[in-house]
Amino acid sequence: MTAPITRAEAEDLLFREALLIDRQRFAQWLELFTPDVEFWMPAWRDEATTTEDPDRELSLIYYKGRRNLEDRVMRLTSGLSVASLPLPRVVHQVTNVLVLEADQDAATVSAAFTCHRFDVRMNRTDCFFGRYEYQLVRQDGAWLIARKKITLLNDTVPTVVDINSI
Amino acid sequence: MDVTRFVDDRPADGVFRVNRAIFTDQTVFDREIERIFEGGWVFLGIESQAENPHDFFTTTMGRVPVMVQRDGEGTLRGFVNSCPHKGARLAQTRAGNARLHVCPYHSWSFDSAGRSKAVKWQKAGCYSAAFEQDDHGLAALPRFEAYRGFLFGSMAADVMPLADYLGEAAKLLDLVADQSADGLELVPGQVTFTYEANWKLQLENCSDAYHFTSAHPSYIRVLERRQQELSADVVASVWENSDYWKEEAQGVAGGSYSFANGHVLNWGIFGVTPAIPLYESAGALAERHGEGRRDWMFNMRNLTIFPNLQVAENASSQLRVIHPLAPGLTEMRTWCIAPKGESAAARRQRIRQYEDFFNPTGMATPDDTVSYENCQIGYGGMAQPWLQGYARGMTATVEGGNRFSDLLGMNPARSVLADSQLCDETLFHSYYRAWAQRMAGGDAA
Secondary structure: OOOOOOHHHHHHHHHHHHHHHHOOOHHHHHOOEEEEEEEEEEOEOOOOOEOOOOOOOOEEEEEEOHHHHHHHHHHHHOOOOHHHOOOOEEEEEEEEEEEEEEOOOEEEEEEEEEEEEEEOOOOEEEEEEEEEEEEEEEEOOEEEEEEEEEEEOOOOEEOOOOHHHO | OOHHHOEEEEHHHOEEEEEHHHHOOHHHHHHHHHHHHOOOOEEEEEHHHHOOOOEEEEEEEOOEEEEEEEOOOOOEEEEEOOOOOOOOOOOOOOEEEOOEEEOOOOOOEEEOOOOEEEOOOOHHHOOOHHHHHOOOOOOEOOEEEEEOOEEEEEOOOOOOOHHHHHHHHHHHHHHHHOOOOOOEEEOOOEEEEEEOOOHHHHHHHHOOOOOHHHHOHHHHHHHHHHHHOOOOOOOOOOHHHOOOOOOOOOOOOEEEEEOHHHOEEEEEOOOOOOOOHHHHHHHHHHHHHOHHHHHHHHOEEEEEEOOOEEEEEOOOEEEEEEEEEEOOEEEEEEEEEEEOOOOHHHHHHHHHHHHHHHOOOOOOHHHHHHHHHHHHHHOOOOOOOEEOOOOOOOOOOEEOOOHHHHOOOOOOOEEEEEOOOOOOOOHHHHHHHHHHHHHOOOOOO
C-alpha cells in the first residue's frame, strides 16, 4: 500500500515545476505532465467570475494534450518568435499549498503564485499573480500533473503573457 | 494643423509617405483624441452586449467614459457615464443590469433611460431656481446610431448619418451579420491587453498582408507540425487549409478594398473548407444569400471601420476595439465574435482557433504587438523621417471595384487584386487620407 500524497511531496513537485520553468528547462518541465493533461487558464467573464466552460466560453489558454504544450515550448524556444527573443527572466513563487483531496494515486492540490517577469527587451518588470489548481496522478511511482488550472487575477495583459510567466 | 508635415500624399508623383512623428508627437495625439475619437463616429459595442431590458455596458470614446443602456421598453441609448452632480463615474462595471443607477458618491439616481430619478434631499437643499430648472439627467451622447447590431456614437453632433459614414463598407458588416439569421454574439470572456506603441500600428497591422510570413514563422511552424501529426488533441487550422498566403500560390489570391472615411478591407481566398466553423452552414448560407456572398463569408477578411473597430475573420473571428491611451500606449479590448445558434462543435472549434492565434497569451498576436513596440522605439530615429511602408501596390491600385466586389454589389473607392506576394500597402492611404481630413484646419470650433 502506498500512502496518499503529503503536503511536503506536493510542494516538492510544485516547487520543482516552478524551478524548471524559471531555469528554462522546458523539456524536463514537459515531463511533469501526463500525455492527456488539461492545461487551462480561463478568461474573465466579468469583474468577479472567470469563464467556466472552455467549450462555450473563451479561455486565455486551453489545451487538452501535452503535445500542445510541446508546440508552445517549440515556439518559445524556436528563435522564430520576436516576442520570445530574448526570453524574459522569470521567477515563480508558489505558496499556500494545500492538499484538498488525496487518495493513493490521485490528489487535488491548490496553491497561490506570483511570477515576477523582467522583460529585458523593454527593460520592464511585471508581476502576475493568481491561483493554481492541480490534479495529480501517481504513475509508476511518480507524481505527474494531469490537470493544471491557472486563475490569473491581473488579466489585463501587458503586451504578452506566455506559458513561462504564469 | 499642417497635415502635410505628417502625410506626404502626391499621387501624380507616385509618392505616399507617412512621417514617423505621426506616431510619437504629443500634439498630434491630443488632436487625434479631440478630432477623431471625440469628434466623430466611434464604435461602441454590439447590441447583444445589452440584450435585455435594463442591460447596460460601458466603454470609452477617447477620454469620455460611455454607458450604453437599454431601457424598459427596449430602446438603446448612449450616455456619458458620469454623474452630472460632481462628475463621478456612475456605472462601475463593464456590463450589468440596472433599472436604476445610483451614484455611489452622493446618491443622485437615474433610470435606465438616463432620466433623473432623484436628487438626494432636494427639498432641503436650498437650491436656486436656476438649479431647479436644470435637467439633472445623464448627458446623452450627441449622436448614437446602430447598423446591423453594431453600435456607434459621436461626441460631435454635426456628423453625417452613420449609414453615410460607413458607406459601401457597410456591406462588409453585412457579411458578418448575415452569418446567422439569429444575429451575432460575443463569446463570454473578454480579453484586454495593452502595448507600448501608437494606436495606428494596430490600425495598419490588421490590414497588412506583408508581415504574416515574416512575423509569424513560429506559429506557421506549429501549424505545419499539427498538419503532420493530426490527432484529436489538435485543432484544425484555417491557415493550413488555405494557400492564398503561401509564396508559391499562383493567380489571384485576394487583395484590398479602400473606402471613403478611412475604412479598409484586406482579404484572401480561403475557400469553403471544414476548417472554418461556418462550414456546417455552407449550404444554408448559399441558399439564403447566394453562392457569391456565401463564398465571401468564408474568405479571409480583415475589416477596419475607422478609427477603432476591427473585425478580423481569418484564423477565427475577432472583434477588436482600439483605445488610444498615449502616443506610445494603446489598450485593446477583444472578443470572439460568433454567429448565434452555431453547433456546439463549431463553437468549440472557433474558440480553440481563436485562443491560439488572437490572444495575447497565444502564439501570434504577441509577435505583432512586440513588433509595434519595436516600431515605436525605431521612430525615435528621425534621420529618415519619412517611412517607406506605403508603397507596395502603387501601380496595381485602381479606382472602383472588381469582379469580387461585384459579387457583393459593393463599390469601393479603390481596389487591388493581388497574388500572394503583392501584399498591397496602398489600402493604408485610405486611413491617412481620412486622418488628414479630420486633423486639418484650424482649432476654432
